[in-house]
Amino acid sequence: MSRTDFATIDWRGRPVRIECQWIDPERGAGTPLIVFLHEGLGSVAMWKDFPARVCEAAGARGLVFSRPAYGRSTPRAEDEIWDVDFMHRQAHEVLPALFTALKLGDEKPWLFGHSDGGSISLLYAARFPDKVEGLVVLAPHIFVEDKTVANIEIARTAYRTTDLPQKLGRYHDSADSAFWGWNRIWLHPPFRDWNIEAELGTIRCPVLAVQGIDDEYGTLAQIRDIAPRVAGICELLEIPECGHSPHRDQPDRVIVATASFITNNRRQTP
Template identity: 75%
Template sequence: MSASTGFAAVPWRGREVRVEYVRIAPERTDAPLVVFLHEGLGSVAMWKDFPERLCEAGGFRGLVFSRPGYGQSTPREPDEFWDVDFMHRQAHEVLPAFFEAIGLTEKPWLFGHSDGGSISLLYAARFPDRVAGLVGLAPHIFVEDVTVANIELARKAYLETDLPTKLSRYHADVDSAFWGWNRIWLHPPFRDWNIEAELDAIRCPVLAMQGIDDEYGTLAQIRGIAERVPGTKLLEIPHCGHSPHRDQPEQAIVAAVSFIANPGESLYLSRK
């Protein structure tokens, strides 16, 4: 299975930014394309080998990229503050511009984790005819107290421990990545952020999975998606925290591969 790396020039916020990306198995020209959207502190490198493992298991092609501000993509400007609409802007502005820059014209499957899952949902709602289907891992559709409390703990850890050093393995500018995510989630007006009503516009198949022990959100998040998007498949995973692809990777891979191959089957509903 081959992989190729590159950078795309994307116009955004009045300047051109570089977006790093990796194509997985591009030679599989007839296979479904899965686009991986990372978490709030993620990047291409943060996924490690999970995208390759999923694509190998399903015979898929993959596209993994780092959003502006993360990984090896262009960092935030020092005075650039992301507002309450930052995930909307990623879904409505950055993602379409990135797809155009790399010449993507087909309908991909979106595979998003955490903030990346929310961005996937927002993209599928705004552009319902451009998505084949969507797999969301621990996406957020509204803000919960448990989420804010643990993001506050992350801020404390960033200031008082070696967390910046650990994150620097995955980001060229670790302050850009951390503070872009942390400050907006702790910004008081962000407590009212809610995308539930926007989910009504989604028309593609959806699989939403979440760990039962998720420290950044309750199962009300994915159950709320099912209430809004008819036919949504749910997978609630025991012994799993906020990152199913790290905590229970085999279960996440099996569920995602089966869903993409047969999105109409209802094999994954699991509630405790």
């Protein structure tokens, strides 16, 4: 069972409404809570039924939310331009504010992040190592690669010349808000130096890093460089016949791996 709510946080000097979907909250506080963080163009709706399937397999509760500018959350202000630290601000400011607004208290969630959401998950666990139970990150970015930028340039052309805005409009109150916030910062020349490798050393929780061998937005170095840097358990899963979205290309493989990882690494609540 799931339900959709909205939470309001204060961010960037204004109230921001955050779209949230709870999955199986009736399972109770003794079960793991998995928080799903979407990709650079994602939203609650774009996950479809995948979070519910993960929670069912893991015996967990779930929280799916749309970051500011995405889905049914408050769109970007017209003059709001994201800077190189935009993922840091999501991890260090938005996520803690959301957890406070939702009254999670001392509960330590599992973070399940895809692409930009994976990077944000890593940054949150690095800044707040005692506030997260574990991480599952799909196709995260820890530094910028040429192939990533090249494909984001292709996406810009598609947005300008195809029906991509209409397609994204099915999932976002403002497709322009979602697309240009993400696209402009990734193609901003100073962003080429963005790199979070040095920050990963403070992560102490278990980490499962997943990537498709055919990922068009990054090489396998993105997850292989995580393992030697984190302080705790880190397992890698490299999936053949899989691109940048393992949860869409190989959902069953990802669900089984996630449920097993959580079961094997969760701390039991008395």
